[in-house]
Amino acid sequence: MTDFMTQARAAEAAMRDVFPPTPLQKNAHLSERFGADIYLKREDLSPVRSYKIRGAFNAMRKQQDQQLFVCASAGNHAQGVAFMCKHIGVKGVIFMPVTTPQQKIQKTRIFGGENVEIHLVGDYFDDTLAAAQEWCAREGGHFLSPFDDADVIEGQSSIAVEIEAQLGRAPEHVILPVGGGGMSAGVTSWFGDRVHSLYVEPAGGACLRAALKAGRPVSLDKVDTFVDGAAVGRLGQRPFEVLKDVPLPDVIALPEDRVCATMIEMLNVEGIVLEPAGALAVEALGDLRTWIRGKTVVCVTSGGNFDFERLPEVKERAQRYSGVKKYFLLRLPQRPGALKEFLGILGPEDDIARFEYLKKSARNFGSVLIGIETKRPENFSDLFARLDAAGMAYTDITNDETLAQFLI
Known part of the structure; x- marks a missing residue:
């Protein structure tokens, strides 16, 4: 077993002091539609309704002497950091884009309480990231990247550790939503060549595809912020080192309106509340029908932090797309x-x-x-x-x- 796998297993075991494994559920509706065994890894059911608590937990447990953590987040990483700041009793300064849905801002305040302060800066995540890094360099503290951090990536790999334990084996395919690449890098590092990993990103923030074409992370000229949990303008350097050999056909860019159709379907048919980024992996099944037929497939539903005030817009987009x-x-x-x-x-x-x-x-x-x-x-x-x-x-x-x- 490699050092990474040993550390990933240790990280997953340590998390049990904070929260139980998220469910791995076979979905009969999707399995019948696509002629495959479709499982959902329900990261939307974590204590902060996204997988981001994993990376925050792992990075912060390795900085036990640190009393101040600084981060930038479109919402989910912020909630993970806030939750852990209150849990271990340290201070957090959290930067979020001005365009962040109010539901995510409010939950960050609730999770962190008096242990965190929130700064709303910039219209896009990359502007927020720059502001957070500048503040940290000026005021001090440990900057905790949402994805471009080895300990965060290691923490996110615990998703794969749980999948394999819950399934009793490795699946044949795993479908991963991509933002900055931290979770994708962690899961891919664990499964390696044993599993065919597929990557899904919003068309308005396809930074993995851009990085693979350029041979290095590059900044997108424009980012559509609708899929806020994955609307990142530049793939992280550390994730790229793991993902740089991914074949382009294994990366799918989905139109934002199309993701809305899956959000509505999962809510109406299954009673599952997914945010736009959380629906990416499920929607990608339609593009992979010939690959996955008869196979065991795991879709990572990465988050469920959805503000229902956005529901009319989601319905509108879904109707127009369909x-x-x-x-x-x-x-x-x-x-x-x-x-x-x-x-x-x-x-x-x-x-x-x-x-x-x-x-x-x-x-x-x-x-x-x-x-x-x-x-x-x-x-x-x-x-x-x-x-x-x-x-x-x-x-x-x-x-x-x-x-x-x-x-x-």
Whole structure:
């Protein structure tokens, strides 16, 4: 057994003084759909509802003489550090992006109590990270990286230690969400070549794919923060050293709207609350159908810190991605009966979700923003055919991101 595996096993054993192993649950719904034995490693059921407590615990237990810890986090690492600060009785200074969901900020305060102070700095994680490192260099304390730290990576590897013990063997595939790469590096280091590891990142924060293409970690020009738990603009250097030989086909970048569909499905069908990053591994199953059929697969559901005030946005994104909701601009004649004529064109499963005149001053025509929800995506082909036949001019703006920012 390598030194890393010995240390990972020791870290996992030490964690039992703080929290029990998270469940490894076979999911009948997903197993039937994909013709495989699909297990969920429920990191969303840890004391802080994410795996981040593992890395924080392991790094902090190795710094027993340290009384001040400083970290930067999009939310989950912050909660892990805050939990451990209160547990062992030390002080923590935690930097979080201004855009962090309120649920994560509030839980960090609850977990840390009087042992932590929180600074909201920057719109993006990388700005927050820079601010935290500057503060730490100026004021002192031990900076605890959320992913680019050997002890943190070792702590995250305890996920793999538990999986193998709970399953009684190594699975054939493990699907890992990727942010900065700490958890992926830890699990990959434990399983090595014994397991086919697959990596999933949000399309708006695909830093692992960028690093593999460049041969080194590189900073993304732009990051979509919707999948906040994995919205990292640059892969960590230490994780890259572990992951640098990962084949590009083993890395999947998923559109943010597509992840929303899985969040809604897991909530409605299974009663499982997942944050966007926590749903990445489950959603990736659809891209891996031919690889995983008949195999044993573990999806790491990395977090469940979801603010339900975001649910309308998640539902909206899921509907638009699945094709059952569309927005379009309709050029409606300014004459009596025109609106009634349009309403008569709608099908029996079509429902108006939004109707707004954008321009009321035109003499002959008016522009109308219309949102339509329906039960089946193919209903829109029939609707648009009827609009064409009636001579009504319209423009589908559902996927026009520029217009959507202003109108939807």
